C-alpha cells in the first residue's frame with residue numbers, strides 16, 4: 336500500500352496540467368482511509384472471519400478461521416499447503432494451470448460469496464492445500480463490496496468484447512471513468528481497452544511474462560493512435576482497490592504462467608457478464 340501511495344503522490348505532483356482525465360483528490364482520500372484500516376487487527380480479524388464463514392466447506396477455496404485477536408496479535412488456524420511462490424518457482428505445468436484458474440476466479444469469487452475483495456494479491460498470501468484448494472491468508476487489506484463487484488463491470492466488459500464502442504463509452508461516462516469535459520473517439524477507447532482484454536477472446540489463454548511485456552510495450556507506444564486514451568481515463572475512487580487488485584492479480588497470473596479459461600471464470604462469477612453477445616472464442 337505504501338508504495339502505491341508514493342507512486343500516486345508522485346503522479347499527483349506532476350499531474351496538474353497533463354493528466355486531464357484523472358481526478359486525483361478522491362483517489363488519495365480513499366487510499367488514505369484504506370491504509371489506516373490495515374493497521375487494525377480487530378478489523379482484520381472481522382474481515383478474515385467473514386471470508387472464512389462464506390467459504391466454509393467450499394470445494395475450491397480454504398480460509399483459516401480466526402482463533403483470537405487483540406490490538407497487538409491475530410492468531411489463525413494453521414493452513415497447510417505449498418506456497419504460491421514455490422509453484423511460481425518450480426511448479427509443473429498442470430499445477431500451474433490449476434493454481435492460475437483458482438487464483439483468477441478468486442478475484443471474483445471473494446466479492447460474490449463474501450461481499451469483500453481480498454486486496455493484497457501478493458503470492459505470499461496464497462497456497463495450494465494438500466487437497467488441491469487455493470488457500471488464502473492475510474486479510475489486512477480488504478475492500479468491502481456488500482453487493483459484490485459492481486454489475487456495471489460485467490456490462491462494460493461485455494460491451495468491449497462484443498465490440499460495441501458506443502455503448503462502452505456511454506457506460507464508461509455514466510460510471511465516471513470518462514469525465515464530462517473529456518472528448519474521446521469511441522473506437523480508440525475500444526482499441527485501447529481491448530489490448531488488456533485480449534485474453535478474453537480465447538477459449539484458453541496462458542498468462543505469462545512475454546504477454547505482459549507485449550502489453551507494456553503496446554501501452555507505451557506513442558505511435559499508436561489510441562495512445563492518448565490512457566491519459567484520458569479517470570479512476571473513480573470506488574474502483575481504486577478493484578483496479579489495484581486486478582492489475583496486481585494479472586501480474587501474479589503472468590508469474591504463475593498457467594493456462595486458464597478466462598471466459599468460464601467470468602461467466603461463473605461476474606454478474607451481468609453476457610457471454611452470448613460475444614463472438615465465439617478463438
Ligand SMILES: Nc1ncnc2c1ncn2[C@@H]1O[C@H](COP(=O)(O)OP(=O)(O)O)[C@@H](O)[C@H]1O
Nearest residue numbers: 399411412413414415418459460472473474475
Ligand atoms: N494461517 C496460516 N497458516 C499457515 N501459514 C500462515 C498463516 N498465516 C500466515 N502464515 C505465514 O506467514 C506469512 C505472513 O503472514 P501474513 O498474514 O501474510 O502477514 P503479512 O501482513 O506480514 O504479509 C504468510 O506468507 C505465510 O507464510
Ligand SMILES: [Mg+2]
Nearest residue numbers: 457459460473
Ligand atoms: Mg502477507
